[in-house]
Amino acid sequence: MPEYENILEAYNRIKNYVNKTPIMTSRTLNKKTGAEIFLKCENFQRVGAFKMRGAINAISQLTEEQKNRGVITHSSGNHAQAVALSAKLLGIDATIVMPETSPKVKIQATRETYSAHVVLCKNSLESRQTTTNQLIEKHNYTFIHPYDNENVIAGAGTAAHELLRQVNRVNMIFAPVGGGGLLSGTSIATKGYNSEIKVFGVEPKNVDDAYRSIKTRKLQTNESVNSIADGLLTTLSERTFSIISDNVDRIITVSEDQILEAMRFIWERMKIVVEPSGACSLAGILSNQVQIKNKRIGVIISGGNVDLNNFFQIYERRIS
Amino acid sequence: MPEYENILEAYNRIKNYVNKTPIMTSRTLNKKTGAEIFLKCENFQRVGAFKMRGAINAISQLTEEQKNRGVITHSSGNHAQAVALSAKLLGIDATIVMPETSPKVKIQATRETYSAHVVLCKNSLESRQTTTNQLIEKHNYTFIHPYDNENVIAGAGTAAHELLRQVNRVNMIFAPVGGGGLLSGTSIATKGYNSEIKVFGVEPKNVDDAYRSIKTRKLQTNESVNSIADGLLTTLSERTFSIISDNVDRIITVSEDQILEAMRFIWERMKIVVEPSGACSLAGILSNQVQIKNKRIGVIISGGNVDLNNFFQIYERRIS
Numbered sequence: 015m016p017e018y019e020n021i022l023e024a025y026n027r028i029k030n031y032v033n034k035t036p037i038m039t040s041r042t043l044n045k046k047t048g049a050e051i052f053l054k055c056e057n058f059q060r061v062g063a064f065k066m067r068g069a070i071n072a073i074s075q076l077t078e079e080q081k082n083r084g085v086i087t088h089s090s091g092n093h094a095q096a097v098a099l100s101a102k103l104l105g106i107d108a109t110i111v112m113p114e115t116s117p118k119v120k121i122q123a124t125r126e127t128y129s130a131h132v133v134l135c136k137n138s139l140e141s142r143q144t145t146t147n148q149l150i151e152k153h154n155y156t157f158i159h160p161y162d163n164e165n166v167i168a169g170a171g172t173a174a175h176e177l178l179r180q181v182n183r184v185n186m187i188f189a190p191v192g193g194g195g196l197l198s199g200t201s202i203a204t205k206g207y208n209s210e211i212k213v214f215g216v217e218p219k220n221v222d223d224a225y226r227s228i229k230t231r232k233l234q235t236n237e238s239v240n241s242i243a244d245g246l247l248t249t250l251s252e253r254t255f256s257i258i259s260d261n262v263d264r265i266i267t268v269s270e271d272q273i274l275e276a277m278r279f280i281w282e283r284m285k286i287v288v289e290p291s292g293a294c295s296l297a298g299i300l301s302n303q304v305q306i307k308n309k310r311i312g313v314i315i316s317g318g319n320v321d322l323n324n325f326f327q328i329y330e331r332r333i334s
Numbered sequence: 335m336p337e338y339e340n341i342l343e344a345y346n347r348i349k350n351y352v353n354k355t356p357i358m359t360s361r362t363l364n365k366k367t368g369a370e371i372f373l374k375c376e377n378f379q380r381v382g383a384f385k386m387r388g389a390i391n392a393i394s395q396l397t398e399e400q401k402n403r404g405v406i407t408h409s410s411g412n413h414a415q416a417v418a419l420s421a422k423l424l425g426i427d428a429t430i431v432m433p434e435t436s437p438k439v440k441i442q443a444t445r446e447t448y449s450a451h452v453v454l455c456k457n458s459l460e461s462r463q464t465t466t467n468q469l470i471e472k473h474n475y476t477f478i479h480p481y482d483n484e485n486v487i488a489g490a491g492t493a494a495h496e497l498l499r500q501v502n503r504v505n506m507i508f509a510p511v512g513g514g515g516l517l518s519g520t521s522i523a524t525k526g527y528n529s530e531i532k533v534f535g536v537e538p539k540n541v542d543d544a545y546r547s548i549k550t551r552k553l554q555t556n557e558s559v560n561s562i563a564d565g566l567l568t569t570l571s572e573r574t575f576s577i578i579s580d581n582v583d584r585i586i587t588v589s590e591d592q593i594l595e596a597m598r599f600i601w602e603r604m605k606i607v608v609e610p611s612g613a614c615s616l617a618g619i620l621s622n623q624v625q626i627k628n629k630r631i632g633v634i635i636s637g638g639n640v641d642l643n644n645f646f647q648i649y650e651r652r653i654s
Binding site: 036038041055057058060062242270271274277278281282284285286287288290318322324325326328329330332333 | 356358361375377378380382562590591594597598601602604605606607608610638642644645646648649650652653
């Protein structure tokens with residue numbers, strides 16, 4: 015399991031490759047909640063999400079032999095872009111297995127902007143895994159898991175590490191939970207810094223495996239995977255379950271409405287583009303399940319990658 | 335005409351009422367342009383636009399008698415919100431004349447969030463002016479013009495004033511131009527700080543009165559008012575024309591496509607919500623009309639108020 019020390023080491027290892035993302039605040043939000051809220055804006059991170067921190071931390075620690083052979087992951091989301099960019103920055107070959115149904119613009123960006131090899135597969139978890147395993151067998155690539163990887167977790171924890179140095183006297187930290195990599199890293203970074211700071215994980219009600227796993231003390235799965243927070247549909251691994259059990263004070267769940275309301279607040283009032291998963295942690299605060307009055311609260315905004323085509327089509331029609 | 339000194343005074347007068355907005359940068363943008371670009375993000379200003387600076391600077395300098403009688407303006411845009419919030423912060427009555435066709439949410443926000451009196455009029459410039467003049471005659475309100483007002487101009491100039499203290503060795507500043515208040519204030523603040531810094535105004539081609547006025551040395555009007563940059567549809571006044579003639583190095587015009595492309599870049603790559611008018615200054619840079627290689631360039635992003643209803647309806651449908 016990663017320790018606090020691993021986060022400090024990760025930070026020194028990656029700090030020249032990642033953005034030190036800013037903290038954003040809102041008078042309206044503080045007034046509305048009676049608390050002081052500090053958004054750690056990982057939507058301003060490279061590739062638009064905290065995933066960059068874990069990917070570069072993991073890939074930069076591979077052996078020379080592993081680096082020569084290259085890395086692989088399967089995802090159409092933020093982790094794929096993060097692995098591709100990290101590999102590019104380190105001069106390593108990256109292969110990304112993406113469902114053939116992925117938006118063309120994403121496939122193109124992964125190929126062109128990040129110079130990765132894209133291999134298309136059928137749109138099922140099975141096809142992704144089979145395709146990936148075949149490529150690993152053939153080329154001996156190193157698989158970079160999106161969260162079930164100690165170095166990825168330590169890298170993810172550097173966002174909270176930074177936050178705790180940008181804002182003093184924090185009482186609580188909220189982070190979203192999907193596979194649990196970000197929440198694991200956040201909790202290790204926070205408790206290592208000051209064990210009195212409370213750590214909350216926020217999860218969509220529709221995919222509440224982490225909530226039920228903690229409650230039943232046994233790793234649970236999700237029956238449906240239907241949430242607008244499409245970065246949080248995955249389930250905990252034994253590793254992240256164990257870290258979260260040890261370090262996180264509480265998992266709270268939020269409805270789709272609450273996620274959307276938090277997202278809309280951030281866009282409309284704070285003028286920041288966040289994805290639904292990224293707004294989850296604020297939804298946890300606004301849902302009034304935790305006593306937050308007069309607290310100083312760090313909120314990890316995990317990412318800002320959303321499809322803006324529909325929005326911009328309205329403007330395109332206006333000018334054509 | 336406002337002088338550099340007036341901007342310095344305005345800054346001291348208003349700094350506790352306004353946000354010191356952050357500077358945002360983008361590796362991708364710098365790489366794309368070969369320049370170092372610093373966005374002064376007035377979309378993060380109170381009410382979501384630089385207009386707050388001018389309104390609070392003007393209203394706070396009224397006489398006690400004027401303050402007791404109250405202020406008035408007509409607008410459905412950012413200036414209306416800025417006047418309403420400034421008046422509220424100073425404990426003054428504000429009346430906002432808005433077209434009856436304004437979005438309900440805007441009317442409601444002006445009434446509820448900013449506690450202003452909203453008087454609806456027909457959706458024509460004539461009706462706005464008649465309604466406003468009748469109210470002034472009856473109540474002796476002080477009219478706060480959105481740009482043809484020395485104190486509004488001096489207030490607007492404090493954005494560039496701040497920028498020049500946040501970023502050193504700036505070579506150029508780009509600002510959008512509609513009525514010319516922001517560009518006037520920006521040019522006075524910049525030339526007063528260092529006359530060698532070049533100041534560029536950027537205007538939509540479709541409403542290029544400032545460009546033509548400078549070219550012909552005579553105040554021009556617009557025949558059409560058809561641009562997505564709906565904050566820039568107004569024309570220069572004699573006052574702003576005179577200031578811009580004296581202080582601005584060049585006005586460049588940009589197409590609707592170029593405005594939209596710049597806006598989309600800021601949203602997608604920088605994760606910041608800007609309105610079309612706010613993206614105009616960056617469109618001026620990206621349009622390749624000015625030699626910018628290796629320059630350090632300040633860009634005033636004027637505001638971020640856009641209607642997000644269509645965008646969020648897509649999500650609402652998904653969760654219902």
